[in-house]
Amino acid sequence: MNYKTLAAFPENFLWGASTSAYQVEGAWNEDGKGPSVIDARDSYPEGTTDFKVASDHYHRYKEDVALFAEMGFKAYRFSIAWTRIIPDGDGDINQKGIEFYSNLIDELLKYKIEPIVTMYHFDLPNALQKKGGWSQRATIDAFERYSKVLFEHFGDRVKYWLTINEQNMMILHGSALGTLDPNLKNPKKELYQQNHHMLVAQAKAMNLCHDMLPEAKIGPAPNIALIYPASSKPEDIVAAFNYNAIRNWLYLDMAVHGRYNTTAWAYMKEKGYTPVIENGDMEILQSAKPDFIAFNYYTSQTAAASKGDGSDEVARGGDQHLKTGEDGVYRGSSNPHLKKNDFGWEIDPVGFRSTLREIYDRYQLPLIITENGLGAFDQLEENDTVNDDYRIDYLKQHIEQIQWAITDGVDVFGYSPWSAIDLISTHQGCSKRYGFIYVNRDEFDLKDLRRIRKKSFYWYKEVIASNGEVLKGS
Numbered sequence: 001m002n003y004k005t006l007a008a009f010p011e012n013f014l015w016g017a018s019t020s021a022y023q024v025e026g027a028w029n030e031d032g033k034g035p036s037v038i039d040a041r042d043s044y045p046e047g048t049t050d051f052k053v054a055s056d057h058y059h060r061y062k063e064d065v066a067l068f069a070e071m072g073f074k075a076y077r078f079s080i081a082w083t084r085i086i087p088d089g090d091g092d093i094n095q096k097g098i099e100f101y102s103n104l105i106d107e108l109l110k111y112k113i114e115p116i117v118t119m120y121h122f123d124l125p126n127a128l129q130k131k132g133g134w135s136q137r138a139t140i141d142a143f144e145r146y147s148k149v150l151f152e153h154f155g156d157r158v159k160y161w162l163t164i165n166e167q168n169m170m171i172l173h174g175s176a177l178g179t180l181d182p183n184l185k186n187p188k189k190e191l192y193q194q195n196h197h198m199l200v201a202q203a204k205a206m207n208l209c210h211d212m213l214p215e216a217k218i219g220p221a222p223n224i225a226l227i228y229p230a231s232s233k234p235e236d237i238v239a240a241f242n243y244n245a246i247r248n249w250l251y252l253d254m255a256v257h258g259r260y261n262t263t264a265w266a267y268m269k270e271k272g273y274t275p276v277i278e279n280g281d282m283e284i285l286q287s288a289k290p291d292f293i294a295f296n297y298y299t300s301q302t303a304a305a306s307k308g309d310g311s312d313e314v315a316r317g318g319d320q321h322l323k324t325g326e327d328g329v330y331r332g333s334s335n336p337h338l339k340k341n342d343f344g345w346e347i348d349p350v351g352f353r354s355t356l357r358e359i360y361d362r363y364q365l366p367l368i369i370t371e372n373g374l375g376a377f378d379q380l381e382e383n384d385t386v387n388d389d390y391r392i393d394y395l396k397q398h399i400e401q402i403q404w405a406i407t408d409g410v411d412v413f414g415y416s417p418w419s420a421i422d423l424i425s426t427h428q429g430c431s432k433r434y435g436f437i438y439v440n441r442d443e444f445d446l447k448d449l450r451r452i453r454k455k456s457f458y459w460y461k462e463v464i465a466s467n468g469e470v471l472k473g474s
């Protein structure tokens with residue numbers, strides 16, 4: 001629908017930006033931190049850095065938070081590294097880790113920036129992985145205990161909690177993210193068992209949060225992007241339904257209603273991937289209710305009918321956002337109406353509005369966008385300037401669509417794009433930059449790691465200061 005005027009962003013809208021621990025902190029083995037599955041990887045894609053130093057946020061968080069405050073952030077979404085808090089995942093608590101996040105939270109609150117905490121963002125403790133990771137039910141208990149430690153130590157100051165970042169991407173594209181255990185014998189079947197365990201763990205954490213912190217709010221944080229049918233051909237429509245059910249709704253139906261949707265279940269049955277569900281699991285899943293839905297959105301996806309000849313599954317160059325497919329289920333398709341970024345990801349701001357609407361229609365819970373952004377090869381120019389107009393353009397178009405969705409009646413309470421500051425991409429190194437703040441380093445030359453405000457920094461500052469009004473005049 002078109003409108004004569006668009007609704008304003010709500011007062012107290014949580015404008016901010018996001019990072020994750022292993023991609024920004026560095027200090028991978030300092031102050032008692034244990035290795036995560038990311039640290040334990042034996043290789044990284046050729047020509048890309050590891051995560052040992054990253055943006056050195058661990059040592060420079062005060063300077064970084066001051067810059068976030070200068071931009072006017074109302075919120076900052078970051079993750080806590082499980083291995084800083086409990087180095088081996090289920091053993092002793094590391095006081096130095098507690099101290100670091102406690103200080104970070106205090107620093108944010110000093111500037112009235114609301115901390116939004118992701119409890120687990122891809123970096124499972126490697127000690128747990130060695131014991132079978134999410135294939136073991138013991139990892140559910142370990143996550144519940146870890147959650148308890150977080151709520152005990154930070155619950156007095158943190159009001160917004162996110163359980164697991166992009167669980168759907170870990171299940172569907174774990175090899176790109178470095179989260180897939182290379183030793184799994186029957187990976188897909190095993191992954192749906194892991195998925196089930198993660199969902200139970202998430203439900204337990206949500207219940208625990210509500211018991212321990214009645215004032216706090218908690219929700220899941222999957223990557224949700226509406227799937228379009230490649231055409232109006234009825235078979236393409238069914239394919240889009242299939243992929244939507246498996247990629248998107250499986251995760252939100254479970255988080256909100258505690259049930260496997262029928263298509264996802266039929267898919268797992270057909271493929272032989274149905275998980276073992278223990279007595280009591282479904283009751284736990286149904287008892288847990290999120291207070292909101294957080295989701296990440298970068299691009300939409302398009303699906304056509306499967307050809308059924310084994311040719312649907314295409315190599316995506318190990319990228320979580322490029323088209324793929326699955327025999328008998330759907331076939332990934334390009335969308336001729338969309339432009340692509342430097343990495344082949346389709347840019348679809350209108351699809352963002354549709355995604356917001358669809359999620360809200362299905363679940364009727366407040367929404368917050370916890371990632372959205374443009375990865376690009378930024379260039380540091382003379383006088384410490386970075387003219388990232390392409391990023392401003394991308395963000396502007398997406399923020400405008402949030403405003404359309406708000407006018408449609410969708411309850412959106414925050415926008416936290418990726419990323420607050422340059423960090424290391426999941427599998428494309430540090431040259432693929434997303435931040436409002438440039439970090440002066442290359443893949444293998446750490447240089448001086450100094451912070452430089454990009455053009456988008458000043459632009460976003462104005463967006464926040466005007467509560468989005470400035471976009472109307474541009």
Ligand code: BG6
Nearest residue numbers: 020165166169375424425426427
């Ligand atoms: C999401 C993740 O998949 O996308 C982030 O939650 C990630 O951790 C972001 O960095 C961008 O993807 P990439 O692969 O460009 O780093």
